[in-house]
Amino acid sequence: MHAGLKITAFAAALAATFGTAYGVGQGMGPVVDDEPPARHDAHTGGGSGESEHPGAPGRSGHSGREGHSGHETSPAGGLQISENGYTLDLRTPRLVAGRTADLRFAIRGDDGRAVTAFRREHDKELHLIVASRDLNTYRHLHPARAADGTWSIPVSLPRAGGYRVFADFTPEKKGAENLTLGADLAVSGTYAPQPVPAPDTTATTDGYEVKLGGALRPGAAHALKLTVSRGGRPVTDLQPYLGAYGHLVALRSGDLAYLHVHPNGEPGDGTTAAGPAISFTATAPSSGTYRLFLDFKHDGKVHTAAFTVSARGAVAAPMDEAPHASSGAHGH
Numbered sequence: 001m002h003a004g005l006k007i008t009a010f011a012a013a014l015a016a017t018f019g020t021a022y023g024v025g026q027g028m029g030p031v032v033d034d035e036p037p038a039r040h041d042a043h044t045g046g047g048s049g050e051s052e053h054p055g056a057p058g059r060s061g062h063s064g065r066e067g068h069s070g071h072e073t074s075p076a077g078g079l080q081i082s083e084n085g086y087t088l089d090l091r092t093p094r095l096v097a098g099r100t101a102d103l104r105f106a107i108r109g110d111d112g113r114a115v116t117a118f119r120r121e122h123d124k125e126l127h128l129i130v131a132s133r134d135l136n137t138y139r140h141l142h143p144a145r146a147a148d149g150t151w152s153i154p155v156s157l158p159r160a161g162g163y164r165v166f167a168d169f170t171p172e173k174k175g176a177e178n179l180t181l182g183a184d185l186a187v188s189g190t191y192a193p194q195p196v197p198a199p200d201t202t203a204t205t206d207g208y209e210v211k212l213g214g215a216l217r218p219g220a221a222h223a224l225k226l227t228v229s230r231g232g233r234p235v236t237d238l239q240p241y242l243g244a245y246g247h248l249v250a251l252r253s254g255d256l257a258y259l260h261v262h263p264n265g266e267p268g269d270g271t272t273a274a275g276p277a278i279s280f281t282a283t284a285p286s287s288g289t290y291r292l293f294l295d296f297k298h299d300g301k302v303h304t305a306a307f308t309v310s311a312r313g314a315v316a317a318p319m320d321e322a323p324h325a326s327s328g329a330h331g332h
């Protein structure tokens, strides 16, 4: 059946591309592809034993693919409800628009039992994203886990329609990989389908203005810079939120493929400023329209700015390495 083949090919592409969403990118703006890129040295020696480079993996310059095969990539990107023996069991697959209700779920292993041991990543055992299919509504939540492995959190979704729930977690088990499992959620009410918001490089949220610089390109790592201001003044005292000054999630319009992008640099590393700019490196798995959601914390509150971006280019183009990714510092 075709689906299996497609998912495999897609997973391979994701494994090859999402792995580059790290590193330190000083370069901003559309980056020239033929600029000699730095190697991710920390990822070419030791670590993962796999090698997808039949040629010369250690050579500097272009390699055909970013062969980052570390455990931290999550190839499925939320497109599957079950992967690597783990299943997202969404106990509340239906909600009513505008009404607060507990969203409950469990992560089940192969034996059907709810998983109760998770590795903390970005300060949490599990990150829950809820997004409407039209990408107009987004929530980044941190539910509470009961001792029996049931997770729950009150949620209120403003509009009826189809939603996707993503659980981003790593089981506390030797060799377990970070996974993002996705499940459908139906929200009843009067359904008025909305278009995905038009592409824009400026977003406003709670009185903040966030500007998006850089580019999202299919199959190539590019820097994204988000700059936060309020009342025309740059915000230079962003607060660490889950171990970073910003968290960026990208969802692909059409199927809600999930990219968790990590910031370049961490609070307290001596080089990362507390704003106004937050820098990320990201790779789009394909051309298409993506919605980016940035969470940042200021004055004790978490704010979310959203952007629609268009990633264009040849999908099958050779994948260039992240420019300036000289430090192997990895966000995970």
Ligand SMILES: [Cu+2]
Binding pocket: 122, 124, 126, 127, 128, 140, 141, 142, 242
């Ligand atoms: Cu989170």
